[in-house]
Amino acid sequence: MAAHQSLGQLIIRRLLLGLLLLLMISGIIFAGTELLPGDVAQSILGQSATPEALKNLRLEMGLDRPPLERYLSWLTNLAQGDLGTSLSSGRDIGEMIGDRLGNTLFLAASAAIIAVPLAIFLGLIAVLHRNGIVDKVISISTISMISLPEFFIGYLLILFIAVHLNWLPSSSIIYNSMTFGEKLQAIALPCLTLTLVCLAHMMRMTRAAILNVMSSPYIETAQLKGLSAFRVIFHHAFPNAISPIITVVVLNLAYLVVGVVVVEIIYVYPGMGQLLVDHVTNRDIPVVQAVGLIFAAIYILLNMFADIMAIIANPRLRHPK
């Protein structure tokens, strides 16, 4: 059915789908915090709270209004850029997030810039030497890497690089007046940790995606034309592997999103992840909702971007009948 649609239609469709998805996710996040059996007011004030205090808090939070009405007003405020106020500090959430969003994106993007090309390169190397010793070494080390928890890698790096060798600081303080170079130095360790975390996943799946393409009959045709291995892989396999590779890469950016939360805790890095974890512990629901939604939105936008790239990279869709 897809073949009957033009490229533009497909892309617009995907964009609209992404928007719809965002709207529904906002609903799920709202429902996840407001409709679950736990009583929000109770969990904020604790078991020893007086009924009077509970009632006041409920009124203050507007919990006496029906859920749909509260959701709609939350959504309207969001659309106007008003993220609400924090329960624990009374501060404006938009202000609290402020620089932190930039910090988190800076860290995640630096890791992605290193990890993505490296993963594709290593994947290609593994395919070129498939079943050889290089491939086996890469395979065993990646399978070990994907099994390691982020904090194991993180603390190992701190112990050796920061504490024993004293090359880099163990916590990543970052502020606006730092130069770009200083910032890069500050995030070097967390960035390395994040890179290691998602590199292995990405590389394994890239290798599988290219191998899958390599088993196609048109690759045999190319070999029977007497082309060199280099030309077979780069001219014939690679163009067809682009869209599965994009899918793989973005799929693995999920590890980056999750990893960034843990890594920020390890390195005491002032980003969104730390904000989220702190306020989950405080049960500061408006902050959790806002930060959770931002994380989900970034992930959904990445996925949408990947799908659109994959659509554009597919020759069957680019050149319809």
Added chain:
Amino acid sequence: MPVPHFLEVSNLEITASINMPGDIPKKITLVDNISFKLKRGEVIGLIGESGAGKSTIGLAALGYARSGCAISGGSIKINGTDILQLPTKARNKMRGTQVAYVAQSAAAAFNPAHRISDQVIEEAVVHRLMSKTEALAYADDLYEKLGLPDPKNFGRRYPHQVSGGQLQRAMTVMALCAKPDLIIFDEPTTALDVTTQIEVLATIKNAIKDTGVAALYITHDLAVVAQVSDYIMVLRHGKMVEFGSTDQIINHAQQQYTQELVSIRAMEKEEQAAPDSRPLLQVSHIDAAYDGLNKVLEDVTLHLHAGQTLSIVGESGSGKSTLARVITGLLPPLQGSIVFNGIELSAGLKNRDLEQLRELQMIYQMADVAMNPRHTIGQIIGRPIEFYHGTKGAQKRRETIELLDQIELGEQYIDRYPAELSGGQKQRVCIARALAAKPSLIICDEVTSALDPLVADGILQLLMDLQKEHNYAYLFITHDLATVKAISDSIAVMYQGSLVRFGQKSKVLSPPFDDYTQMLLSSVPEMELGWLERILASRTMQSADN
């Protein structure tokens, strides 16, 4: 001075290592001691059943073995140089410049990411035989010569933008473009419909004649190879059975196996007249669509009497398999009725009662996937016995064994798994499973097309014997006209979702024909020399008349 041989294959041996989990890796011989010689302008046909090693030999002529296989002995001399002894670079050069390959499925063999022309000229350009402009001009010439539509623009399209038959011809252009001295054709027409096959076959034959290349033509269809080759080598299980000129093999075969191949499908059922009574199955005015919009079947009306065979014949896209799905209830029709045994069947599967389901059984094309690989043969055949008739325990086992005897397999197969059986044996088990329900109508969907000809003959013979004994009615769906002749009492010809012709076999297969049936019947290759030229000549005359 005698003309030197361009290709000399001597004592070729190819082995494969099989690594089944849990077993010790073992080696099997795929090709054993094969030798032949070929001059420029000559064509040798390699013929054999699946597993005969013919494709493996074809690929070996390019010095190539699929992964898991290895060329373990012998030599392959191309123009005096043994390609097996060459280093990779020189071998690649030889592949690119002197030998070319045409694969069975052009649709899979073309890279979807590049334009057709870019792939067609790649070989010539990469190996520096021509400049890009020269190569493109030459390719355009070849498109025109091979009868491709709009030759000036054809190559600018992507593979998925043209039809299967056109792509197969483009694959031939790709092979010809580097002006090789030898082309390997590996089942180039097998994936095509019979009316398309004849055109591609004619194209290939002319191309060989015009360019004077040597060719290896690999196929399982003796009638096809008889049209294009000068010599035929018959292979079985990797060994040579017989080698001779095409005339020798077709008309004076020495070996029994070759004689069997030549005389295949000579059987023909004696047609039974249609009784006046009410038919067992009456299909009336059926329209059907998969998406509710685009009709795949339009106004199909036909009937079948008890104990008789109705063949539904047509090419891919004719709707013949869809009709089977409608009759079984898998695809409820948009309109029309199906009356079985005097009672109208409800359109969907869910509303049919157990008795109706039992009366109507189905046998599939791919026996491999028609049986659950994790069930034993006993479980597979025993399930309908228990399910429909409530028979259990020793009685069920007895009946299962009886059925195994009927399909000529016997008791020792009862505890085996499908994977341990050969293709023909699997199809027999599927027949037994259908018989176990004690049906009155069996739908056979291309049940012999995945089988080698001799095995297929055995299956058809079994089905006919069973019909004689138990009076089953068969609805036989096939694209193969030889099968149709062999088994039918009545025939329905379908084309693009509509019934073109329906009636008793003798009537359907005798003139006057409608255009489509005429073309379909005349496109089936016959086991005689010069058939292709004759049929093409008569078609040219006809179109001249018009």
Added chain:
Amino acid sequence: MKFTDSLAKLVSNLSWAARVGLFSLSVFALAALFAPIVSPYDPHEIVGDVWEPLSANFLLGTDQLGRDLLSRLIYGARNTFFIAGAATLLSFFMGTFIGFLAAVSGGKTDQLLSRVNDLMMAIPTLIFALVVLSVLPANMIVLILVMGILDSTRVFRLSRAVAVDIVVMDFVESARLRGEKTLWIIFREILPNALSPLFAEFGLRFAFAVLFLSTLSFLGLGIQPPDADWGSMVKENKDGIVFGIPAALIPAAAIAILTISINLVVDSILSRTSSLKGGR
């Protein structure tokens, strides 16, 4: 008898690395099972100084309060194994059943289930879990439910994909034409053919559950003190790292060894399972 035979055959098919993995898995499991017998101290008792190094008395040293790390590790294994195991089982039963149901039913049912699943998967699991845990009380049941339900979306996707491949095969159509019921088709036709990919997936999901639980505990949202699992032990001891005290790395390494072992075994099984058509 038949079971031990097939088990022996399975082991003999494993690669060298996978056997090492299987061995360390058994050591961990046995230690957790017989914790009171094998652990040298009471895990909650302060028996030494703060962050004592490895010694004959304290094989793995002591923690930030002076409790024996080895004993805490052994008892912590119980929590880790139990919660991760229960969550995996939950996610598996839910995910496979609903996944198979979607594949067999097809049409609107499949569409609905798949779209809901896509929606759940559109939020990274950890973020979703954090959002939900901000309201729910942190106890074992909640952890198992949250982890199990969130993870079942991944199981759903795999089992549906596996089942869809099987459902299109003629033997399933043949069973339908015979008039078999949906449950028969799921359990007798599809399940036997889906076992090996699902078995491998079970291992991967368990490894993932161990990592996920450890991450939650590390963030302070999983097991609450005084109980401990390996993740919360990392959290307790992490402040030592900047002083060069590696106590936090010991439970972290235990998690790593456990998940590597599982992955090695699964990888070996996956690379050796034959396709649907051949073998049994």
